[in-house]
Amino acid sequence: MNSFTYTRAETVDTAIGEIKAHHTAKFIAGGTNILDLMKENVERPDHLVDITRLPLKQIETLPDGGLRLGALVTNADTAYHPEVQKRYPLLSKTILAGASAQLRNMATDGGNLFQRTRCYYFYDTATPCNKREPGSGCSAINGFNRIHAILGTSEHCIATHPSDMAVALAALEATIRVSGPNGERTLAMADFHRLPGDKPQYDNNLEAGEIVTSIDLPANGFANNYNYLKLRDRSSYAFALVSVAAALELEGDTIREARVALGGVAHMPWRKPEAEALLKGQKATKENFRKVAEALLEGAKGFGANTFKIELAPRAIVRALVMATEMKKK
Amino acid sequence: MSSKVLTKPLGDVPVALPPLQRVTLTINGAEKQLEVAPWTSLLDLLREYLDLTGTKKGCDHGQCGACTVLVDGKRINSCLSLAVMQEGKEITTIEGLAKGDQLHPVQEAFIEHDAFQCGYCTPGQICSAVGLINEGHAKTTEDIQELMSGNICRCGAYVGITAAVEQALKVCQSNAQ
Structure with a gap:
């Protein structure tokens, strides 16, 4: 690990000020990803701003019936929170599908969004990687790419976003509240992360110095019919090869609203509202689910070792939606 | 050791040891005050500064759990935590679980079920189970x-580990009643 200095921030404003006062400063909260990357020499901040003492640790109901998750609530406290379990069981289940109990006790909700890819070449400083070193090339495109993206890739990067939680947040249409040098703003989950394009070094659309203060969930949590299906190489404590967050609002067998977000297939949680709209007013059948799956996978491209995902993903989508349907019939 | 920050003429990238940070934490019931470099992990603080070598450094990347300790009663990977960030916290390591000669129910259960072979992961397994x-x-x-x-x-002692945790869970639940 490289040398760095450290300060502990007591307010959001001082945290933002500290970031601006250094060349390559980073925030640290749970630390589960950034410290790992610092040990690997992938991240080399000159300064760390400890934000764990900021007053962002509450889960509270919003006036519109939604739920606000403070950025510093841990993943474990979120997943086991009674309101989250009752009203947003999809989120609870998704969080518990990720990492280990130890890591979930450390990792924060805000920090989860900032996890960096687990692409082997991003971690291996001996190999070219456009995300780690812009312009150096992508080793994964012609390399070992079993875990890599099949959707929204570019000639510069085929990395995936590793978060489970972000996939459920995309399906639930969460809003991310941020503070920065220019004040506060909110981003829809769909606008938070980005595709690699020709700037894969950027994982998200935040400006320099901005900090996430909360994740706001809308009132509708799809608590009756949902599923998070995570397919991976071992049954616990592994990243997704393909994952599906599915949520349905049913009236008998008829679908009133559907949400489907995918993990493990792109540089960000993959969602297509126009594909979901195909299910509106339709019967909850495998045939209809397959149509949505095909629409979601449109344009998918394999790179060799990950080509199996092009068929695995639609099958996972159908299965996740069938399981969501069978949960509870109104 | 110097606590002075040496900087390049232009810019503030530290090129030498940054100031040591004072940290106060309670470890196995005893308050400790230490001065450590900012990059010292909680794991290294325990092992290198306090000679509490029961907590193991396995992968040092949060993948194996050998470094598991309890912070305010919750288990974490001490390798992925900076010591300075634990200011004011109560840390319990494998050395702090027994009360004198009285082993913790999880420790007893691990012995009873032979829940280890080489033993390297065991302190982490036991802290994790607690x-x-x-x-x-x-x-x-x-x-x-x-x-x-x-x-x-x-x-691969998972069968014994699962049985031990299951037994300890029952013992602790009936002790709590």
């Missing part, structure tokens, strides 16, 4: 397996 019991979310054998998945045992 955390699991404190958290109170495990109801079934499957839950125990899932909630212990952050602790890898390369000898």
Whole structure:
């Protein structure tokens, strides 16, 4: 690990000020990803701003019936929170599908969004990687790419976003509240992360110095019919090869609203509202689910070792939606 | 050691030791005040500064669980935590679980079920199991397996580990009643 200095921030404003006062400063909260990357020499901040003492640790109901998750609530406290379990069981289940109990006790909700890819070449400083070193090339495109993206890739990067939680947040249409040098703003989950394009070094659309203060969930949590299906190489404590967050609002067998977000297939949680709209007013059948799956996978491209995902993903989508349907019939 | 920051003429990138940070924490019931470099992990603080070598450095990347300790009763990977960030916290390591000669129920259960072979992962397994019991979310054998998945045992003593945790969970639950 490289040398760095450290300060502990007591307010959001001082945290933002500290970031601006250094060349390559980073925030640290749970630390589960950034410290790992610092040990690997992938991240080399000159300064760390400890934000764990900021007053962002509450889960509270919003006036519109939604739920606000403070950025510093841990993943474990979120997943086991009674309101989250009752009203947003999809989120609870998704969080518990990720990492280990130890890591979930450390990792924060805000920090989860900032996890960096687990692409082997991003971690291996001996190999070219456009995300780690812009312009150096992508080793994964012609390399070992079993875990890599099949959707929204570019000639510069085929990395995936590793978060489970972000996939459920995309399906639930969460809003991310941020503070920065220019004040506060909110981003829809769909606008938070980005595709690699020709700037894969950027994982998200935040400006320099901005900090996430909360994740706001809308009132509708799809608590009756949902599923998070995570397919991976071992049954616990592994990243997704393909994952599906599915949520349905049913009236008998008829679908009133559907949400489907995918993990493990792109540089960000993959969602297509126009594909979901195909299910509106339709019967909850495998045939209809397959149509949505095909629409979601449109344009998918394999790179060799990950080509199996092009068929695995639609099958996972159908299965996740069938399981969501069978949960509870109104 | 100097606590002065040496900087390049232009810019403030530290080129030498940054100031040591004072940190006060309670470890196994005793308050400790230390001065450490900012990059010192909680794991290194325990092992290198306090000679508490029961907590093991396995992968040092949060993948194996050998470094598991309890912070305010919750289990974490001490390798992925900076010591300075634990200011004011109560840390419990494997050395702090027994009361004198009286072993913790999890320790007793591990012996009874022969829940180890080489023993390297065992301190982490035991601390993790104590955390699991404190958290109170495990109801079934499957839950125990899932909630212990952050602790890898390369000898493959998982059958014994699961049985030990299951027994300890029952003992702790009946002790609490």
